[in-house]
Amino acid sequence: MSTKGVLVVISGFSGAGKGTLVHNLLSKYDNYALSISMTTRSPRQGEVDGVHYFFSKKEDFEREIANDGLIEYANYCDNYYGTPRSYVEEQLESGKDVILEIEIQGAMKVKAKMPETLLLFVTPPSAGELKRRLEGRGTETAEVIDKRMKRACEESEGVEQYDYIVVNDDLEECTRQIHQIIRTAHNTPNHQMELIEQIREELKAF
Amino acid sequence: MSTKGVLVVISGFSGAGKGTLVHNLLSKYDNYALSISMTTRSPRQGEVDGVHYFFSKKEDFEREIANDGLIEYANYCDNYYGTPRSYVEEQLESGKDVILEIEIQGAMKVKAKMPETLLLFVTPPSAGELKRRLEGRGTETAEVIDKRMKRACEESEGVEQYDYIVVNDDLEECTRQIHQIIRTAHNTPNHQMELIEQIREELKAF
Numbered sequence: 528m529s530t531k532g533v534l535v536v537i538s539g540f541s542g543a544g545k546g547t548l549v550h551n552l553l554s555k556y557d558n559y560a561l562s563i564s565m566t567t568r569s570p571r572q573g574e575v576d577g578v579h580y581f582f583s584k585k586e587d588f589e590r591e592i593a594n595d596g597l598i599e600y601a602n603y604c605d606n607y608y609g610t611p612r613s614y615v616e617e618q619l620e621s622g623k624d625v626i627l628e629i630e631i632q633g634a635m636k637v638k639a640k641m642p643e644t645l646l647l648f649v650t651p652p653s654a655g656e657l658k659r660r661l662e663g664r665g666t667e668t669a670e671v672i673d674k675r676m677k678r679a680c681e682e683s684e685g686v687e688q689y690d691y692i693v694v695n696d697d698l699e700e701c702t703r704q705i706h707q708i709i710r711t712a713h714n715t716p717n718h719q720m721e722l723i724e725q726i727r728e729e730l731k732a733f
Numbered sequence: 734m735s736t737k738g739v740l741v742v743i744s745g746f747s748g749a750g751k752g753t754l755v756h757n758l759l760s761k762y763d764n765y766a767l768s769i770s771m772t773t774r775s776p777r778q779g780e781v782d783g784v785h786y787f788f789s790k791k792e793d794f795e796r797e798i799a800n801d802g803l804i805e806y807a808n809y810c811d812n813y814y815g816t817p818r819s820y821v822e823e824q825l826e827s828g829k830d831v832i833l834e835i836e837i838q839g840a841m842k843v844k845a846k847m848p849e850t851l852l853l854f855v856t857p858p859s860a861g862e863l864k865r866r867l868e869g870r871g872t873e874t875a876e877v878i879d880k881r882m883k884r885a886c887e888e889s890e891g892v893e894q895y896d897y898i899v900v901n902d903d904l905e906e907c908t909r910q911i912h913q914i915i916r917t918a919h920n921t922p923n924h925q926m927e928l929i930e931q932i933r934e935e936l937k938a939f
Contacts, residue, residue, distance in 0.1 A: 654935030
């Protein structure tokens with residue numbers, strides 16, 4: 528069987544329930560590791576270095592960029608955010624399936640650098656349901672909800688570039704489905720190469 | 734949810750247990766239909782037209798070729814064998830996942846014509862186990878077994894062209910795994926296009 532893990536990007540509309548799904552996967556199954564982003568922004572209250580983010584100085588971040596130490600990165604509002612390569616690779620080597628919760632631009636950069644990456648897009652069953660969920664949070668103003676719906680409209684254009692679309696209607700069922708999709712990726716030739724080579728050698732010897 | 738079925742090719746070494754796996758899938762789950770091949774060879778004792786094969790005259794078979802009525806075909810020992818397109822397409826349209834049990838050359842032809850096809854390759858856990866299974870049948874001469882092992886050696890070269898490799902160590906586990914891989918294929922953007930389009934339209938209307 529394959530020993531190396533699968534790199535998984537989980538994207539989806541804001542309000543699709545990605546965060547809860549990822550939390551659910553990590554707590555239900557022991558084959559997952561969550562990638563931790565590196566950022567140059569200051570920690571907010573309660574944020575712990577190495578748990579929520581790896582907090583870094585601008586010059587350290589830029590050195591990582593120069594050394595190709597990040598799988599992807601972006602600059603928002605004058606702060607860098609990126610995915611450190613070494614942590615992801617260590618986890619993959621140790622057999623963990625590594626989850627990255629990032630959005631479409633980042634997802635495409637990861638896929639370009641690591642073509643074996645599995646890209647999953649999570650959607651609610653309908654746009655109406657998405658709006659109800661955003662409203663149901665009770666924390667966003669009508670203006671913010673409106674902005675998120677517009678953003679969802681833009682994001683929906685890139686959905687075909689993902690490998691799999693998962694509908695988050697029932698949380699448990701959706702978690703199970705994502706888990707199955709990720710397990711299935713272990714059966715690709717790429718992950719079965721060791722076994723294939725071994726059988727080939729054996730067959731030649733007969 | 735997607736309504737159209739997935740076309741699945743199952744190939745594998747002779748002795749890997751494909752036949753039993755396919756039988757198991759068909760009897761355990763109700764989402765499968767088995768593609769029936771068309772052939773110009775004469776029926777053997779006990780073979781029923783429309784069950785084991787669609788038996789056809791040479792001129793009828795050649796008309797099917799001319800009309801692009803076959804997804805793939807080949808000529809062995811002066812007899813044609815092929816996969817009728819209409820039956821497969823009807824079953825896919827009706828939502829069935831259609832299983833084709835064919836070998837690598839046929840698999841590649843199907844993939845070329847219908848790129849959405851899922852290619853699965855079944856292997857025993859080792860070449861030694863493959864040999865034991867062939868010997869265990871007790872029906873083949875040493876010479877035939879030798880030929881099959883040589884053929885397996887050739888076949889093993891094409892394995893990377895498959896989408897998934899499945900190890901048939903435990904029959905029930907392997908059946909379950911194949912079923913999961915096929916269900917997972919229903920989550921590709923291609924199979925979720927209707928939902929995606931619907932959400933896009935809804936999002937634009939907000």
